[in-house]
Amino acid sequence: MPDDMVVKDSDDRSERMISDPGRYFAEARERAEREVRREVEGGKDTRGHERGE
16 A cells, blocks of 8 residues: 555544443444344345345
8 A cells, every 4th residue: 555545434433432332332232223123123134125035
C-alpha cells in the first residue's frame, strides 16, 4: 500500500466496546432480539428472504 494512501474506517465498534462495554453488549443483545422477533413475526430470514428459499 502506498505511504500516502489513507484508509478511512467508519466502523467504531471496537472504540465503543472499549469505552462502555456494558452498553455496547446490551445494545448488541437488543439488536439480536429485535432481529429474531422480526424473523419470527415476518416469516423471513435475516437477509429478508422468505423461508424455504
